[in-house]
Amino acid sequence: MLEVVGRLALVAAAFAVLPLLVGQAEHKVMAHMQGRLGPMYAGAFHGWAQLVADGVKFAQKEDVVPAAADRRIFKLAPAVALVPYLLVLLVIPVGPHGQVALDLGPGVFFALAVMGVGVIGAIMAGWASANKYSLLGGMRVTAQLMSYELPMVFSAASVAMAAGTLSLSGIVEQWRWYWLPWQLVGGAVFFVAGLAELRRPPFDMPVADSEIIFGPYTEYGGLRFALFLLAEYAGIVVLCGLTTVLFLGGWKGPFLDGPLGWLWTLVKVFALAFAVIWFRVSYPRLREDQLQRLAWAWLVPLSLAQLALTGVLKVALG
């Protein structure tokens, strides 16, 4: 019992700290890539406390609900957007020998299913705001989810097929170094589709601030808006964690992959999070038709090819 409480506390701590670390990294990394300094004052040392200050500011703001909005759904939406990522964090293994809060049998499906639920939060927000820009944003979120869910599930299924198990810890146990080239395409598809599902740039058409203000979040302010931001960063952590576990061998590394393997997991997660920020700085926003073309003309066929390759090699070698 005590052990379970301890694990849950650790997951809660990770959920509170990791997204903030990614957020702060985004501030600083983006700034340096663009030849600026980023936050420098809050907390004295290179602005490390900037997000804490932001949080305090958000908490002080007035809680506004538009008069025409559907109040209950408007208020519920941030929670629906945030909680699923917390649930997914429960099943991501960080180290060997059961270093995971909840070792589910079909962990892959749990993670993908619950991540899909999180998107409903953004759709609810878009509709309930009773604002044309929000509604447009909500529709774009929906369209994006529908096209990118398929390649994501296919590429995850490819790894599950290679490992012969649906359990996330089981997949890492089975992982060997040659899976890197073998599952390379699947990994790339999974990561890109995940970015699209999180609506991160260059897939931020639904929140495109220069044309539809901030999409589904236009009417939100204060703490509720902060919750949506937190959901975005928690989503980055979850996506990077899942990619690490499924495609990069989780806690395995050239050395130190014993009980200290969770260090490898952290290193890989942060390397991927860095890449997420890098993408944001490097690529311009994709147009809606380009988004759909990328999903249906590239990612779906590529993930199907990966699935076929996995099956053929699995039968030939096994």
Added chain:
Amino acid sequence: MTGRDVVFALLGVVAVGAGLLVVTTRQLVHAALWLVVSFGALAGCYLVLTAEFVAWVQVLIYVGAVVVLLLFGIMLTRAPVGPSEGLDSGNRRAALAVAAGTAALLVTVLVMGFRGTRLNDAPHCPPDATSCPARANGSAEHLGEAVFRTWVLPFEVLSVLLLAALVGAIVLSRTGLATRRDR
């Protein structure tokens, strides 16, 4: 009455209650959102019945795809905030009769088919084994074996049926395009 039974009954009540709200609410988008609750409770029922894999697939497909598609459709056509008029079709009695008939048919089939089945009758377990969790009734392994060994023909027939529906949908939408271009 074990704890499992109680949880199952409660989840069933939630699923049916949310389902009733889907058809009685006067707000279109609320109906779709109550459908999420109903499907979620149904997934919980599967979980209680140890069918973990089916439960998460239910969430992935029905909540993550079907309801999202419904919401997209609603938002694309009309999505007013607040109650909309004219949601009642006037066919209440006929709908009630059809629903009751379908429910009676399904319940009869299920009861006739699975009356004697117990949850932990894992068919691949040796009789002296006390438990074999890896091959419990609802596990992905067991389900995969059942679908792709015993029931592979119905499975493939269903796939062909769905494929036919897909092709039909494409044909219908394409012919619409062609006639418009002809004019």
